[in-house]
Amino acid sequence: MCAKEFNQRNIGDRRAKNRRTKSSPIDFEDRRKLERRISERRATKEELEKRLWEKEIYIKNTNALKRRVVITGLGVIAPNGIGKDKFWEANIQGKSGVSRIKSFDTSHHEIKIAGAVPEFNPVNYMSSQTARRIDRFSQFGIAAAQEAIKDSKLDLKNEDRYRIGVCMGSGLGGIPFHEEQIITMQKKGFRMAHPLGIPRVAPNAVSAHISIEFNLKSSNIAISTACSSGTHGVGHATDIIRMNKADIMVAGGVEAPITPFTFAAYSALHVLSRRNDEPEKASRPFDKERDGFVIGEGAGILILEELEHAIKRNAHIYAEVVGYGSTGGAYHMVMPVNEGKDIVRAMKLSLKEAALRPEDINYINAHGTATQANDKAETYAIKEAFSKHAYKIPVSATKSMIGHSIGAAGAIEALVCALVIENNLIPPTINQENPDPECDLDYVPNKSRKAEVNAAMSNSFGFGNNNACIILKRFEN
Protein backbone atom coordinates (compact mmCIF):
# COMPACT_ATOMS: atom_id res chain seq x y z
CA MET A 1 0.00 0.00 0.00
CA CYS A 2 2.66 2.48 0.98
CA ALA A 3 4.84 1.54 -1.93
CA LYS A 4 1.87 2.01 -4.24
CA GLU A 5 1.11 5.43 -2.83
CA PHE A 6 4.73 6.38 -3.09
CA ASN A 7 4.81 5.52 -6.74
CA GLN A 8 1.54 7.27 -7.52
CA ARG A 9 2.64 10.37 -5.70
CA ASN A 10 6.02 10.48 -7.26
CA ILE A 11 5.26 9.50 -10.81
CA GLY A 12 2.94 12.47 -11.04
CA ASP A 13 -0.59 11.16 -10.58
CA ARG A 14 -2.40 14.45 -9.88
CA ARG A 15 -5.11 12.84 -7.78
CA ALA A 16 -2.50 11.54 -5.45
CA LYS A 17 -0.37 14.64 -5.55
CA ASN A 18 -1.54 16.22 -2.32
CA ARG A 19 -1.99 13.00 -0.45
CA ARG A 20 0.36 12.71 2.52
CA THR A 21 1.80 9.29 3.13
CA LYS A 22 3.15 8.10 6.42
CA SER A 23 6.76 7.07 6.53
CA SER A 24 7.62 3.51 5.76
CA PRO A 25 11.02 2.01 5.18
CA ILE A 26 12.06 1.81 1.58
CA ASP A 27 11.57 -1.85 1.07
CA PHE A 28 12.55 -4.38 -1.46
CA GLU A 29 9.27 -3.85 -3.36
CA ASP A 30 9.91 -0.10 -3.80
CA ARG A 31 13.24 -0.76 -5.31
CA ARG A 32 11.94 -3.52 -7.57
CA LYS A 33 9.13 -1.27 -8.85
CA LEU A 34 11.57 1.52 -9.53
CA GLU A 35 13.83 -0.78 -11.43
CA ARG A 36 10.90 -2.03 -13.48
CA ARG A 37 9.78 1.51 -14.34
CA ILE A 38 13.27 2.39 -15.43
CA SER A 39 13.52 -0.69 -17.59
CA GLU A 40 10.13 0.12 -19.15
CA ARG A 41 11.37 3.67 -19.78
CA ARG A 42 8.38 5.12 -17.94
CA ALA A 43 10.67 7.34 -15.94
CA THR A 44 14.30 8.32 -16.10
CA LYS A 45 16.75 6.88 -13.67
CA GLU A 46 17.65 10.38 -12.43
CA GLU A 47 14.02 11.30 -11.67
CA LEU A 48 13.48 8.16 -9.67
CA GLU A 49 16.81 8.35 -7.88
CA LYS A 50 15.87 11.86 -6.75
CA ARG A 51 12.49 10.73 -5.43
CA LEU A 52 13.99 7.77 -3.67
CA TRP A 53 16.55 10.10 -2.13
CA GLU A 54 13.88 12.50 -0.87
CA LYS A 55 11.92 9.68 0.66
CA GLU A 56 14.98 8.27 2.32
CA ILE A 57 15.86 11.62 3.91
CA TYR A 58 12.30 11.95 5.21
CA ILE A 59 12.42 8.51 6.76
CA LYS A 60 15.86 9.11 8.26
CA ASN A 61 14.76 12.31 9.93
CA THR A 62 11.66 10.76 11.43
CA ASN A 63 12.95 7.33 12.38
CA ALA A 64 16.61 7.75 13.27
CA LEU A 65 17.53 6.73 16.81
CA LYS A 66 14.16 5.16 17.48
CA ARG A 67 15.27 1.94 15.94
CA ARG A 68 15.98 -1.01 18.25
CA VAL A 69 18.52 -3.69 17.44
CA VAL A 70 18.11 -7.36 18.34
CA ILE A 71 20.25 -10.46 17.92
CA THR A 72 18.62 -13.12 15.75
CA GLY A 73 21.48 -15.43 14.80
CA LEU A 74 24.72 -16.72 16.28
CA GLY A 75 27.74 -18.31 14.60
CA VAL A 76 30.96 -19.32 16.29
CA ILE A 77 34.22 -21.06 15.48
CA ALA A 78 36.14 -21.63 18.71
CA PRO A 79 38.92 -23.86 20.04
CA ASN A 80 36.47 -25.78 22.24
CA GLY A 81 33.65 -26.07 19.72
CA ILE A 82 32.53 -25.20 16.22
CA GLY A 83 28.93 -24.02 15.98
CA LYS A 84 26.73 -22.45 18.63
CA ASP A 85 25.51 -25.67 20.25
CA LYS A 86 28.86 -27.46 20.60
CA PHE A 87 30.55 -24.27 21.78
CA TRP A 88 27.89 -23.59 24.41
CA GLU A 89 27.98 -27.16 25.67
CA ALA A 90 31.77 -26.97 26.04
CA ASN A 91 31.48 -23.66 27.91
CA ILE A 92 28.91 -24.99 30.31
CA GLN A 93 31.10 -28.05 30.95
CA GLY A 94 34.10 -25.77 31.55
CA LYS A 95 36.00 -27.52 28.77
CA SER A 96 39.31 -25.98 27.77
CA GLY A 97 40.32 -25.65 24.13
CA VAL A 98 43.97 -24.90 24.89
CA SER A 99 46.58 -27.41 23.71
CA ARG A 100 50.15 -27.76 22.41
CA ILE A 101 50.74 -26.00 19.10
CA LYS A 102 50.83 -28.36 16.13
CA SER A 103 50.63 -25.93 13.22
CA PHE A 104 54.27 -24.78 13.39
CA ASP A 105 57.54 -25.89 14.93
CA THR A 106 57.78 -24.37 18.40
CA SER A 107 61.21 -25.77 19.30
CA HIS A 108 62.73 -22.27 19.16
CA HIS A 109 59.78 -20.60 20.87
CA GLU A 110 59.32 -20.03 24.57
CA ILE A 111 55.57 -20.42 24.18
CA LYS A 112 54.31 -23.78 22.92
CA ILE A 113 50.57 -23.62 23.67
CA ALA A 114 47.55 -22.01 22.03
CA GLY A 115 43.80 -22.11 21.76
CA ALA A 116 43.79 -23.53 18.23
CA VAL A 117 40.61 -24.56 16.43
CA PRO A 118 41.05 -28.28 15.73
CA GLU A 119 39.68 -30.02 12.66
CA PHE A 120 38.47 -26.90 10.87
CA ASN A 121 37.88 -27.77 7.24
CA PRO A 122 37.14 -24.63 5.19
CA VAL A 123 35.68 -26.57 2.24
CA ASN A 124 32.75 -27.53 4.46
CA TYR A 125 31.74 -23.86 4.17
CA MET A 126 33.04 -22.56 0.81
CA SER A 127 34.35 -23.70 -2.57
CA SER A 128 37.86 -25.15 -2.60
CA GLN A 129 38.92 -22.28 -4.89
CA THR A 130 37.74 -19.66 -2.36
CA ALA A 131 39.29 -21.59 0.51
CA ARG A 132 42.64 -21.76 -1.27
CA ARG A 133 42.69 -18.06 -2.13
CA ILE A 134 41.86 -16.57 1.25
CA ASP A 135 43.65 -16.58 4.59
CA ARG A 136 42.57 -18.56 7.63
CA PHE A 137 40.92 -15.57 9.33
CA SER A 138 38.72 -14.98 6.27
CA GLN A 139 37.88 -18.69 6.16
CA PHE A 140 36.79 -18.48 9.81
CA GLY A 141 34.71 -15.40 8.95
CA ILE A 142 32.84 -17.06 6.10
CA ALA A 143 32.26 -20.19 8.18
CA ALA A 144 30.93 -18.30 11.22
CA ALA A 145 28.79 -16.06 9.00
CA GLN A 146 27.28 -19.11 7.37
CA GLU A 147 26.51 -20.62 10.79
CA ALA A 148 24.97 -17.35 12.00
CA ILE A 149 22.84 -16.77 8.89
CA LYS A 150 21.62 -20.36 9.06
CA ASP A 151 20.80 -19.93 12.75
CA SER A 152 18.88 -16.71 12.04
CA LYS A 153 16.73 -18.52 9.43
CA LEU A 154 17.09 -15.48 7.19
CA ASP A 155 16.00 -16.25 3.65
CA LEU A 156 18.49 -14.04 1.85
CA LYS A 157 16.78 -14.59 -1.51
CA ASN A 158 13.78 -12.66 -0.27
CA GLU A 159 15.65 -9.94 1.58
CA ASP A 160 16.75 -6.55 0.28
CA ARG A 161 20.50 -7.11 0.09
CA TYR A 162 21.08 -3.36 -0.17
CA ARG A 163 19.97 -3.19 3.48
CA ILE A 164 22.24 -5.97 4.79
CA GLY A 165 25.82 -5.10 5.71
CA VAL A 166 28.93 -6.59 7.26
CA CYS A 167 31.04 -5.18 10.10
CA MET A 168 33.92 -7.37 11.25
CA GLY A 169 36.71 -6.81 13.73
CA SER A 170 40.18 -8.23 13.22
CA GLY A 171 43.32 -7.13 15.01
CA LEU A 172 45.94 -8.79 12.83
CA GLY A 173 44.32 -9.70 9.51
CA GLY A 174 46.03 -12.26 7.32
CA ILE A 175 49.18 -12.54 9.34
CA PRO A 176 49.92 -16.19 8.38
CA PHE A 177 50.21 -15.32 4.67
CA HIS A 178 52.02 -12.10 5.48
CA GLU A 179 54.75 -14.06 7.27
CA GLU A 180 54.86 -16.68 4.54
CA GLN A 181 55.41 -13.93 1.97
CA ILE A 182 58.28 -12.35 3.89
CA ILE A 183 60.03 -15.73 3.99
CA THR A 184 59.34 -16.29 0.26
CA MET A 185 60.77 -12.89 -0.62
CA GLN A 186 63.87 -13.55 1.45
CA LYS A 187 64.41 -16.80 -0.43
CA LYS A 188 63.36 -15.78 -3.94
CA GLY A 189 63.56 -11.98 -4.00
CA PHE A 190 61.00 -9.19 -3.97
CA ARG A 191 59.87 -9.99 -7.50
CA MET A 192 58.20 -13.10 -6.11
CA ALA A 193 55.75 -11.18 -3.92
CA HIS A 194 52.32 -12.69 -4.60
CA PRO A 195 50.14 -10.37 -6.71
CA LEU A 196 47.11 -11.15 -4.53
CA GLY A 197 49.06 -10.71 -1.30
CA ILE A 198 47.57 -7.36 -0.26
CA PRO A 199 43.88 -8.25 -0.71
CA ARG A 200 44.61 -11.47 1.15
CA VAL A 201 46.33 -10.02 4.23
CA ALA A 202 44.38 -6.77 4.68
CA PRO A 203 42.19 -6.85 7.83
CA ASN A 204 39.13 -6.00 5.72
CA ALA A 205 39.57 -9.17 3.62
CA VAL A 206 37.20 -10.92 6.02
CA SER A 207 34.35 -8.41 5.74
CA ALA A 208 34.89 -8.26 1.98
CA HIS A 209 34.75 -12.04 1.57
CA ILE A 210 31.62 -12.35 3.74
CA SER A 211 30.01 -9.59 1.68
CA ILE A 212 30.95 -11.31 -1.59
CA GLU A 213 30.09 -14.84 -0.45
CA PHE A 214 26.59 -13.90 0.70
CA ASN A 215 26.04 -10.99 -1.71
CA LEU A 216 25.41 -8.38 1.01
CA LYS A 217 25.45 -4.85 -0.34
CA SER A 218 25.08 -2.39 2.52
CA SER A 219 28.10 -1.19 4.58
CA ASN A 220 31.14 -3.43 4.27
CA ILE A 221 33.39 -2.48 7.17
CA ALA A 222 36.41 -3.80 9.02
CA ILE A 223 37.40 -2.57 12.44
CA SER A 224 40.89 -3.07 13.80
CA THR A 225 41.17 -2.14 17.46
CA ALA A 226 43.37 -4.99 18.67
CA CYS A 227 41.79 -7.05 21.46
CA SER A 228 38.54 -5.10 21.44
CA SER A 229 37.94 -5.33 17.66
CA GLY A 230 35.11 -7.84 18.08
CA THR A 231 33.18 -5.71 20.58
CA HIS A 232 33.69 -2.61 18.46
CA GLY A 233 32.50 -4.66 15.47
CA VAL A 234 29.22 -5.51 17.21
CA GLY A 235 28.85 -2.01 18.68
CA HIS A 236 29.48 -0.18 15.43
CA ALA A 237 27.13 -2.48 13.53
CA THR A 238 24.45 -1.72 16.12
CA ASP A 239 24.95 1.99 15.52
CA ILE A 240 24.67 1.47 11.75
CA ILE A 241 21.25 -0.15 12.16
CA ARG A 242 20.13 2.44 14.71
CA MET A 243 21.05 5.22 12.29
CA ASN A 244 18.91 3.53 9.63
CA LYS A 245 21.84 2.83 7.35
CA ALA A 246 20.96 -0.88 7.27
CA ASP A 247 18.31 -3.27 8.60
CA ILE A 248 20.57 -6.25 9.19
CA MET A 249 24.28 -6.48 9.95
CA VAL A 250 26.48 -9.55 9.96
CA ALA A 251 28.70 -8.40 12.80
CA GLY A 252 31.49 -9.71 14.96
CA GLY A 253 35.16 -10.45 15.04
CA VAL A 254 37.68 -12.93 13.81
CA GLU A 255 41.35 -13.84 14.24
CA ALA A 256 43.85 -16.48 13.14
CA PRO A 257 47.05 -15.39 14.90
CA ILE A 258 48.78 -18.71 15.56
CA THR A 259 52.03 -18.00 13.70
CA PRO A 260 55.74 -17.94 14.63
CA PHE A 261 55.92 -14.12 14.49
CA THR A 262 52.89 -13.39 16.68
CA PHE A 263 54.06 -15.88 19.30
CA ALA A 264 57.60 -14.52 19.33
CA ALA A 265 56.39 -10.90 19.48
CA TYR A 266 53.76 -11.38 22.21
CA SER A 267 56.25 -13.50 24.11
CA ALA A 268 58.84 -10.69 23.91
CA LEU A 269 56.23 -8.37 25.46
CA HIS A 270 56.00 -10.81 28.41
CA VAL A 271 52.22 -11.03 28.27
CA LEU A 272 51.86 -14.76 27.52
CA SER A 273 51.49 -17.65 29.93
CA ARG A 274 54.54 -19.90 30.03
CA ARG A 275 52.65 -22.83 31.50
CA ASN A 276 53.58 -25.03 28.53
CA ASP A 277 53.31 -28.31 30.40
CA GLU A 278 49.73 -27.77 31.51
CA PRO A 279 48.00 -26.24 28.48
CA GLU A 280 44.50 -26.57 29.88
CA LYS A 281 45.51 -24.86 33.11
CA ALA A 282 47.47 -22.05 31.47
CA SER A 283 44.67 -19.52 31.02
CA ARG A 284 43.65 -18.60 34.55
CA PRO A 285 42.00 -15.17 34.69
CA PHE A 286 41.71 -13.65 38.19
CA ASP A 287 43.64 -16.55 39.78
CA LYS A 288 46.58 -15.50 41.95
CA GLU A 289 48.94 -17.76 39.97
CA ARG A 290 48.00 -16.30 36.59
CA ASP A 291 51.01 -15.58 34.42
CA GLY A 292 49.65 -14.11 31.21
CA PHE A 293 47.24 -14.97 28.43
CA VAL A 294 47.11 -17.82 25.95
CA ILE A 295 46.73 -16.85 22.29
CA GLY A 296 43.61 -18.29 20.73
CA GLU A 297 41.92 -18.18 17.35
CA GLY A 298 38.39 -18.30 16.00
CA ALA A 299 35.41 -16.19 15.05
CA GLY A 300 32.19 -14.95 16.56
CA ILE A 301 29.38 -13.55 14.44
CA LEU A 302 26.02 -12.14 15.49
CA ILE A 303 23.17 -11.38 13.15
CA LEU A 304 21.96 -7.98 14.30
CA GLU A 305 18.55 -6.99 13.07
CA GLU A 306 16.26 -4.03 13.36
CA LEU A 307 13.45 -5.03 15.72
CA GLU A 308 10.49 -4.46 13.39
CA HIS A 309 12.22 -6.39 10.66
CA ALA A 310 12.85 -9.29 13.03
CA ILE A 311 9.26 -9.29 14.32
CA LYS A 312 7.85 -9.12 10.79
CA ARG A 313 9.59 -12.32 9.78
CA ASN A 314 8.90 -13.97 13.15
CA ALA A 315 12.58 -14.41 13.94
CA HIS A 316 13.86 -15.93 17.16
CA ILE A 317 15.28 -13.09 19.28
CA TYR A 318 18.15 -14.02 21.60
CA ALA A 319 18.53 -10.57 23.16
CA GLU A 320 18.50 -6.86 22.43
CA VAL A 321 21.66 -4.78 22.14
CA VAL A 322 20.83 -1.86 24.42
CA GLY A 323 24.13 -0.20 25.26
CA TYR A 324 27.52 0.36 23.70
CA GLY A 325 30.24 2.45 25.31
CA SER A 326 33.63 3.11 23.81
CA THR A 327 36.51 5.12 25.27
CA GLY A 328 40.21 5.82 24.72
CA GLY A 329 42.70 6.09 27.54
CA ALA A 330 45.22 8.29 25.71
CA TYR A 331 47.87 6.94 28.03
CA HIS A 332 49.97 3.97 26.93
CA MET A 333 50.11 1.54 24.02
CA VAL A 334 49.89 -1.64 26.11
CA MET A 335 49.25 -0.71 29.76
CA PRO A 336 45.76 0.10 31.07
CA VAL A 337 45.45 3.61 32.48
CA ASN A 338 46.25 3.68 36.20
CA GLU A 339 43.38 2.15 38.12
CA GLY A 340 41.44 1.52 34.91
CA LYS A 341 39.45 4.74 35.03
CA ASP A 342 38.79 4.74 31.29
CA ILE A 343 37.43 1.24 31.59
CA VAL A 344 35.03 2.62 34.21
CA ARG A 345 34.03 5.36 31.80
CA ALA A 346 33.30 2.81 29.04
CA MET A 347 31.12 0.75 31.40
CA LYS A 348 29.24 3.82 32.60
CA LEU A 349 28.69 5.05 29.05
CA SER A 350 27.20 1.72 28.04
CA LEU A 351 24.91 1.75 31.11
CA LYS A 352 23.82 5.28 30.28
CA GLU A 353 23.03 4.39 26.69
CA ALA A 354 21.11 1.33 27.88
CA ALA A 355 19.26 3.47 30.45
CA LEU A 356 20.05 0.82 33.07
CA ARG A 357 21.18 1.16 36.65
CA PRO A 358 24.25 -0.78 37.84
CA GLU A 359 22.01 -3.12 39.84
CA ASP A 360 20.10 -4.06 36.65
CA ILE A 361 23.16 -5.91 35.34
CA ASN A 362 23.00 -9.60 36.29
CA TYR A 363 26.17 -10.85 34.59
CA ILE A 364 29.48 -9.52 33.31
CA ASN A 365 31.57 -11.35 30.76
CA ALA A 366 34.97 -9.97 31.69
CA HIS A 367 37.79 -9.13 29.34
CA GLY A 368 39.73 -11.31 31.84
CA THR A 369 42.89 -12.03 29.90
CA ALA A 370 44.85 -13.48 32.85
CA THR A 371 47.64 -10.92 32.75
CA GLN A 372 48.46 -9.45 36.15
CA ALA A 373 47.74 -5.90 34.96
CA ASN A 374 44.45 -6.52 33.16
CA ASP A 375 42.69 -8.57 35.79
CA LYS A 376 43.64 -6.19 38.59
CA ALA A 377 42.58 -3.09 36.63
CA GLU A 378 39.35 -4.70 35.43
CA THR A 379 38.39 -5.83 38.94
CA TYR A 380 39.02 -2.34 40.24
CA ALA A 381 37.05 -0.81 37.36
CA ILE A 382 34.03 -3.06 37.92
CA LYS A 383 34.02 -2.03 41.59
CA GLU A 384 34.24 1.63 40.60
CA ALA A 385 31.46 1.40 38.02
CA PHE A 386 29.12 -0.80 40.07
CA SER A 387 30.12 0.23 43.63
CA LYS A 388 28.74 -2.22 46.25
CA HIS A 389 26.65 -4.07 43.69
CA ALA A 390 29.94 -5.26 42.06
CA TYR A 391 30.20 -8.05 44.67
CA LYS A 392 26.74 -9.33 43.77
CA ILE A 393 27.33 -9.65 40.02
CA PRO A 394 28.65 -12.96 38.67
CA VAL A 395 31.68 -12.19 36.50
CA SER A 396 33.18 -14.88 34.28
CA ALA A 397 35.96 -15.02 31.71
CA THR A 398 35.43 -17.04 28.54
CA LYS A 399 39.17 -16.69 27.88
CA SER A 400 39.85 -19.16 30.71
CA MET A 401 38.61 -21.87 28.32
CA ILE A 402 39.52 -20.67 24.82
CA GLY A 403 42.41 -18.29 25.40
CA HIS A 404 42.53 -14.82 23.94
CA SER A 405 41.48 -14.79 20.31
CA ILE A 406 42.41 -11.09 19.92
CA GLY A 407 39.95 -9.60 17.39
CA ALA A 408 37.47 -12.47 17.74
CA ALA A 409 37.36 -12.41 21.54
CA GLY A 410 34.86 -9.57 22.09
CA ALA A 411 32.42 -10.96 19.55
CA ILE A 412 32.61 -14.51 20.94
CA GLU A 413 32.04 -13.07 24.42
CA ALA A 414 29.04 -11.00 23.28
CA LEU A 415 27.68 -14.23 21.80
CA VAL A 416 28.22 -15.92 25.18
CA CYS A 417 26.22 -13.11 26.83
CA ALA A 418 23.34 -13.71 24.39
CA LEU A 419 23.38 -17.43 25.26
CA VAL A 420 23.57 -16.68 28.99
CA ILE A 421 20.38 -14.60 28.69
CA GLU A 422 18.77 -17.24 26.49
CA ASN A 423 19.54 -20.12 28.87
CA ASN A 424 19.73 -18.39 32.27
CA LEU A 425 22.96 -20.28 32.74
CA ILE A 426 26.38 -18.74 33.42
CA PRO A 427 29.53 -20.49 32.19
CA PRO A 428 32.40 -20.58 34.68
CA THR A 429 35.86 -19.08 34.87
CA ILE A 430 37.95 -22.24 34.95
CA ASN A 431 41.32 -22.68 36.67
CA GLN A 432 40.21 -20.80 39.78
CA GLU A 433 42.45 -22.40 42.39
CA ASN A 434 44.24 -19.64 44.28
CA PRO A 435 42.20 -16.61 45.35
CA ASP A 436 43.87 -13.27 44.72
CA PRO A 437 43.08 -10.59 47.36
CA GLU A 438 43.25 -7.98 44.61
CA CYS A 439 40.70 -9.85 42.52
CA ASP A 440 37.88 -10.39 45.00
CA LEU A 441 34.70 -10.48 42.92
CA ASP A 442 32.46 -13.47 42.20
CA TYR A 443 34.17 -15.03 39.17
CA VAL A 444 31.85 -18.07 38.96
CA PRO A 445 34.74 -20.42 39.79
CA ASN A 446 35.09 -23.66 37.84
CA LYS A 447 31.40 -24.61 37.63
CA SER A 448 28.58 -23.15 35.59
CA ARG A 449 25.72 -21.66 37.51
CA LYS A 450 21.97 -21.28 37.01
CA ALA A 451 20.84 -17.69 37.45
CA GLU A 452 18.20 -15.41 36.04
CA VAL A 453 20.06 -13.06 33.74
CA ASN A 454 18.08 -10.28 32.13
CA ALA A 455 20.94 -7.94 31.30
CA ALA A 456 24.56 -8.81 30.63
CA MET A 457 27.64 -6.69 30.00
CA SER A 458 30.63 -7.72 27.93
CA ASN A 459 33.98 -5.94 28.35
CA SER A 460 36.88 -5.67 25.93
CA PHE A 461 40.06 -3.66 26.20
CA GLY A 462 42.70 -3.43 23.53
CA PHE A 463 46.28 -2.37 22.95
CA GLY A 464 46.24 1.32 22.21
CA ASN A 465 44.10 1.98 25.32
CA ASN A 466 40.79 1.40 23.61
CA ASN A 467 37.94 0.12 25.72
CA ALA A 468 34.56 -1.15 24.61
CA CYS A 469 31.56 -2.35 26.61
CA ILE A 470 28.37 -3.72 25.25
CA ILE A 471 25.13 -4.48 27.10
CA LEU A 472 22.62 -7.09 26.00
CA LYS A 473 19.18 -7.31 27.53
CA ARG A 474 16.42 -9.88 27.42
CA PHE A 475 14.02 -8.78 24.73
CA GLU A 476 10.74 -7.27 25.89
CA ASN A 477 8.40 -5.59 23.48
Add this chain to the structure above:
Amino acid sequence: MTTHNKKDIENKIKTILARQLGVDAAKIGRNKAIRDLGIDSFGAVELAFALKDEFKFEIDERNFSEIKTINDIIEIVTTKLGATNESK
Protein backbone atom coordinates in the same frame (compact mmCIF):
# COMPACT_ATOMS: atom_id res chain seq x y z
CA MET B 1 70.12 -23.34 -18.07
CA THR B 2 68.10 -26.48 -18.15
CA THR B 3 66.88 -27.61 -21.53
CA HIS B 4 63.15 -27.89 -21.99
CA ASN B 5 61.18 -30.06 -24.29
CA LYS B 6 57.61 -29.33 -25.13
CA LYS B 7 56.25 -32.37 -23.31
CA ASP B 8 57.96 -31.31 -20.07
CA ILE B 9 56.57 -27.82 -20.41
CA GLU B 10 53.10 -29.15 -21.08
CA ASN B 11 53.23 -31.40 -18.03
CA LYS B 12 54.46 -28.60 -15.80
CA ILE B 13 51.70 -26.26 -16.98
CA LYS B 14 49.11 -28.95 -16.43
CA THR B 15 50.46 -29.58 -12.92
CA ILE B 16 50.21 -25.86 -12.13
CA LEU B 17 46.64 -25.73 -13.44
CA ALA B 18 45.68 -28.89 -11.59
CA ARG B 19 46.99 -27.43 -8.34
CA GLN B 20 45.22 -24.14 -8.91
CA LEU B 21 41.90 -25.66 -9.91
CA GLY B 22 41.97 -28.66 -7.60
CA VAL B 23 41.52 -31.16 -10.47
CA ASP B 24 43.45 -34.15 -11.82
CA ALA B 25 46.26 -33.05 -14.20
CA ALA B 26 45.59 -36.03 -16.47
CA LYS B 27 42.08 -34.75 -17.10
CA ILE B 28 43.23 -31.39 -18.48
CA GLY B 29 43.24 -31.56 -22.28
CA ARG B 30 45.62 -29.55 -24.46
CA ASN B 31 42.85 -27.90 -26.40
CA LYS B 32 40.70 -27.13 -23.41
CA ALA B 33 39.63 -23.47 -23.33
CA ILE B 34 40.95 -21.91 -20.15
CA ARG B 35 37.66 -20.10 -19.61
CA ASP B 36 35.95 -23.49 -19.41
CA LEU B 37 38.34 -24.48 -16.66
CA GLY B 38 36.84 -21.74 -14.47
CA ILE B 39 39.78 -19.33 -14.52
CA ASP B 40 38.47 -15.86 -13.68
CA SER B 41 40.43 -12.59 -13.56
CA PHE B 42 41.94 -13.48 -10.17
CA GLY B 43 42.71 -16.91 -11.58
CA ALA B 44 44.61 -15.35 -14.50
CA VAL B 45 46.75 -13.35 -12.06
CA GLU B 46 47.38 -16.48 -10.01
CA LEU B 47 48.26 -18.49 -13.10
CA ALA B 48 50.64 -15.81 -14.38
CA PHE B 49 52.31 -15.79 -10.97
CA ALA B 50 52.61 -19.58 -10.82
CA LEU B 51 54.14 -19.65 -14.34
CA LYS B 52 56.59 -16.93 -13.31
CA ASP B 53 57.58 -18.97 -10.24
CA GLU B 54 58.04 -22.14 -12.32
CA PHE B 55 59.66 -20.82 -15.51
CA LYS B 56 61.35 -17.66 -14.16
CA PHE B 57 59.96 -15.21 -16.68
CA GLU B 58 56.93 -12.99 -16.63
CA ILE B 59 53.80 -13.30 -18.70
CA ASP B 60 51.91 -10.06 -18.57
CA GLU B 61 48.48 -11.07 -17.32
CA ARG B 62 46.97 -8.42 -19.60
CA ASN B 63 48.03 -10.68 -22.48
CA PHE B 64 45.84 -13.38 -21.03
CA SER B 65 42.96 -12.08 -23.10
CA GLU B 66 44.80 -13.44 -26.13
CA ILE B 67 45.20 -16.84 -24.55
CA LYS B 68 42.26 -19.07 -25.32
CA THR B 69 43.48 -22.59 -24.73
CA ILE B 70 46.11 -24.44 -22.76
CA ASN B 71 47.88 -24.97 -26.04
CA ASP B 72 48.31 -21.17 -26.32
CA ILE B 73 50.02 -21.11 -22.91
CA ILE B 74 52.33 -23.96 -23.93
CA GLU B 75 53.24 -22.09 -27.13
CA ILE B 76 53.99 -18.85 -25.25
CA VAL B 77 56.14 -20.61 -22.67
CA THR B 78 57.99 -22.66 -25.31
CA THR B 79 58.69 -19.56 -27.39
CA LYS B 80 59.86 -17.57 -24.38
CA LEU B 81 62.10 -20.37 -23.08
CA GLY B 82 63.42 -21.03 -26.58
CA ALA B 83 64.32 -17.36 -26.93
CA THR B 84 66.07 -17.47 -23.56
CA ASN B 85 68.07 -20.53 -24.62
CA GLU B 86 69.10 -18.95 -27.90
CA SER B 87 70.32 -15.77 -26.27
CA LYS B 88 72.55 -17.73 -23.87
